[in-house]
Amino acid sequence: MDLPLEKGLTFGIQTRIMTPDDARDAVALAERSGYVSISVGDHLAYAVPILDPLIQLATVAALTRSVTVMPAVYLLPLRHPGPVAKQVATLDHMSGGRLIFGVGVGGEFASDFEVAGVPIKERGARLSEAIEVLRKLWTGDKVSHQGRFYAFKDIQMLPAPVQPGGPPIWCGGRSDAALRRIAELADGWISYVVTADTYRAGLEKIAAFAAQAGRRPTRFGTSHLLFVRFGKTREEALEEAAKHLSIRYAMDFRKPAERYCALGRPEDVAEAVRKFHDAGVRRLVLDMIGRPEERPGQFQRFAEEVKPLLAGLG
Numbered sequence: 001m002d003l004p005l006e007k008g009l010t011f012g013i014q015t016r017i018m019t020p021d022d023a024r025d026a027v028a029l030a031e032r033s034g035y036v037s038i039s040v041g042d043h044l045a046y047a048v049p050i051l052d053p054l055i056q057l058a059t060v061a062a063l064t065r066s067v068t069v070m071p072a073v074y075l076l077p078l079r080h081p082g083p084v085a086k087q088v089a090t091l092d093h094m095s096g097g098r099l100i101f102g103v104g105v106g107g108e109f110a111s112d113f114e115v116a117g118v119p120i121k122e123r124g125a126r127l128s129e130a131i132e133v134l135r136k137l138w139t140g141d142k143v144s145h146q147g148r149f150y151a152f153k154d155i156q157m158l159p160a161p162v163q164p165g166g167p168p169i170w171c172g173g174r175s176d177a178a179l180r181r182i183a184e185l186a187d188g189w190i191s192y193v194v195t196a197d198t199y200r201a202g203l204e205k206i207a208a209f210a211a212q213a214g215r216r217p218t219r220f221g222t223s224h225l226l227f228v229r230f231g232k233t234r235e236e237a238l239e240e241a242a243k244h245l246s247i248r249y250a251m252d253f254r255k256p257a258e259r260y261c262a263l264g265r266p267e268d269v270a271e272a273v274r275k276f277h278d279a280g281v282r283r284l285v286l287d288m289i290g291r292p293e294e295r296p297g298q299f300q301r302f303a304e305e306v307k308p309l310l311a312g313l314g
Contacts, residue, residue, distance in 0.1 A: 012037030014287040017056035033303035039072035045111035047250040061095035073104035077123040078116040081130035085137040097162035104172030138166030183209030188221025196275035223283040227261040237263035266305040
């Protein structure tokens with residue numbers, strides 16, 4: 001089975017919204033430069049300061065009538081899906097239906113699970129069940145659920161989201177278990193730290209798992225979170241990317257940066273983007289690596305110097 005992919009290629013930005021001015025600046029940048037979505041990450045206890053993603057995105061949503069908001073990704077297993085269903089439905093209203101709900105299991109930071117009181121080994125099963133709970137509550141009907149982790153009877157949550165049945169859910173993950181979950185439950189895949197070849201193979205597995213489950217989606221979103229760092233040379237860009245990512249992830253990130261980042265001149269970055277488009281990516285979420293004050297200029301440079309090199313893909 002072939003997955004029903006979108007045509008062309010669109011771009012979003014991954015950033016951090018730490019102040020109201022950050023939100024205004026991000027919206028202005030996206031609208032000025034043709035970025036179609038704004039994404040933020042999610043952690044409870046992290047190596048660097050980070051705020052709640054849904055509140056960040058609500059601030060963004062209030063400032064734009066055109067840009068989509070999308071957590072990339074929200075660590076759903078850390079929370080009970082009942083309150084999350086209400087929060088996400090609210091954000092769908094505040095955004096005018098311009099919300100994609102990106103979710104994932106997390107696990108890179110055990111501290112997230114410790115502070116939430118959630119066993120880290122349960123994260124995959126919790127995510128799968130939580131997605132089922134969200135789908136039920138977002139119908140606006142009176143619904144019940146009896147599962148391994150969550151149970152309720154005859155609950156009606158109103159108002160329902162703006163988007164019928166709720167916002168599309170795009171799932172992260174790289175393992176076969178994650179790809180099967182995506183095939184059976186999600187509306188799209190948002191990948192992270194994979195190569196273009198790995199992405200292509202992952203889509204093939206998702207298609208096969210969906211066929212096994214008897215599922216034939218009419219639309220399927222494909223996205224990848226790509227680290228980008230410009231430099232006069234690839235080596236110069238790699239040094240900067242490795243330095244900043246090592247701080248962010250509290251580990252030596254040089255080898256992953258070399259493998260997973262788009263590095264160097266605009267032509268080099270464009271070539272990396274082409275490979276992901278060829279592999280099936282239709283929404284590329286850009287994470288510009290560097291100091292906070294550098295990032296807006298890097299996003300602008302991508303729009304002005306890289307996007308024109310990719311005009312045939314849009």
